[in-house]
Amino acid sequence: MYKRVRLKDTVEVPPKHLADVTDERVKALLQDKLEGRMDEDVGSVVSVIEVHDIGDGAVLHNRPGVYYEAEFDALTYDPDMQEVADGTVVETVEFGAFVGIGPVDGLLHVSQITDEYLTFDGANQQLASSDSDKTLGVDDAVRVRVVTKSIDERNPRDSKIGLTAKQPGLGKHEWLEGQRLHREQTGEEAD
Numbered sequence: 001m002y003k004r005v006r007l008k009d010t011v012e013v014p015p016k017h018l019a020d021v022t023d024e025r026v027k028a029l030l031q032d033k034l035e036g037r038m039d040e041d042v043g044s045v046v047s048v049i050e051v052h053d054i055g056d057g058a059v060l061h062n063r064p065g066v067y068y069e070a071e072f073d074a075l076t077y078d079p080d081m082q083e084v085a086d087g088t089v090v091e092t093v094e095f096g097a098f099v100g101i102g103p104v105d106g107l108l109h110v111s112q113i114t115d116e117y118l119t120f121d122g123a124n125q126q127l128a129s130s131d132s133d134k135t136l137g138v139d140d141a142v143r144v145r146v147v148t149k150s151i152d153e154r155n156p157r158d159s160k161i162g163l164t165a166k167q168p169g170l171g172k173h174e175w176l177e178g179q180r181l182h183r184e185q186t187g188e189e190a191d
Helices: 015-020 023-034 173-186
Strands: 002-013 043-054 066-077 084-093 096-101 104-109 118-121 126-129 135-137 141-150 160-164
Parallel strands (some): 104 160
């Protein structure tokens, strides 16, 4: 879920910019420092939006810059447990598919895609069913639910988001559209 949050952080203004400690300068330093980083409390920082307050600067021994605490608004993305999200498959591997949801990727394990048995087709970079013509590959649009979440602030690449697409209303968009059309043609009720 995207959220606008009010945060505080400290930035180092290098000596060459000490005559220019403006909201814009501090915003640019905060963007360099925080955008793309993960935080357990707020999720992934997508963008620093606006600086509201810059505190008094502090000089630290043997450090060339001046440190300022700033209060600012940021746009963050933090998927909630059980949240349903639309995403795009960014990579397929033997054990599943990585799905981009917002600015982060989650793992859609092969056991959580469909009840059909899927095998990895490395030549076509897709997961394919041996029971039907269903395939899941890079750039496919999917609707998934967040089922597990483990955020690693020190190494955001080690953060893990687990996804499922096995419940009614979830899966590859193409499959969902096919199910909808089938229901309309046969007059069946939705699952």
